[in-house]
Amino acid sequence: GENVEQHPSTLSVQEGDSAVIKCTYSDSASNYFPWYKQELGKGPQLIIDIRSNVGEKKDQRIAVTLNKTAKHFSLHITETQPEDSAVYFCAASILWDSGGYQKVTFGTGTKLQVIP
Amino acid sequence: KAGVTQTPRYLIKTRGQQVTLSCSPISGHRSVSWYQQTPGQGLQFLFEYFSETQRNKGNFPGRFSGRQFSNSRSEMNVSTLELGDSALYLCASSLGTSANTGELFFGEGSRLTVL
Numbered sequence: 001g002e003n004v005e006q007h008p009s010t011l012s013v014q015e016g017d018s019a020v021i022k023c024t025y026s027d028s029a030s031n032y033f034p035w036y037k038q039e040l041g042k043g044p045q046l047i048i049d050i051r052s053n054v055g056e057k058k059d060q061r062i063a064v065t066l067n068k069t070a071k072h073f074s075l076h077i078t079e080t081q082p083e084d085s086a087v088y089f090c091a092a093s094i095l096w097d098s099g100g101y102q103k104v105t106f107g108t109g110t111k112l113q114v115i116p
Numbered sequence: 117k118a119g120v121t122q123t124p125r126y127l128i129k130t131r132g133q134q135v136t137l138s139c140s141p142i143s144g145h146r147s148v149s150w151y152q153q154t155p156g157q158g159l160q161f162l163f164e165y166f167s168e169t170q171r172n173k174g175n176f177p178g179r180f181s182g183r184q185f186s187n188s189r190s191e192m193n194v195s196t197l198e199l200g201d202s203a204l205y206l207c208a209s210s211l212g213t214s215a216n217t218g219e220l221f222f223g224e225g226s227r228l229t230v231l
Contacts, residue, residue, distance in 0.1 A: 032218045034219070034220075043208075043223050046220065049217075098213070100147070100166065100171060101172075101216075106151075106160075106161075108157075109159075
């Protein structure tokens, strides 16, 4: 089955600096790679995702890159703000055209702390 | 639009008991999946239901079971509770059809403590 590894497990950055979180996956059939942000006491929320036919995607201060050959993908947050402090999870799955998906496998999470 | 609702939010049980957790998905979503979240293991997939049928299953023992009703609401049950079952149980819904973007919408979870 799919295995997703995520690094680092904790990350502290100064406000305004950039943060990078990296993940690797094992199943070359995986074609959908979302990133979720979980704030304290809440469920995870999707912040950005990327499909396997795209190498990079940006949404304001957040970007994700995917290297299919190396089977790794990364989350980049620029100009970090205190409200970016949370736990971030990467994930990998096979998303079918029918809308179904093979089970989503999550990384173990990165606790990001942005220091004001 | 109401989000995913999970009940109860907190519960305490003792070893050997059983527990039932409930999840109401976003209106119109037909897929409901369940995850176990623990500090050491992260988010572990339990199972996914679509149109009252289990479509995917994770690697959990048979003590963990679930079902989905015709209105897409779902329940999961854990029998013969063990201390290691203490966790946050998250439910997520998605469209589950060809219009699905892949995004999972999570509830706030049910925190189970087994004593």
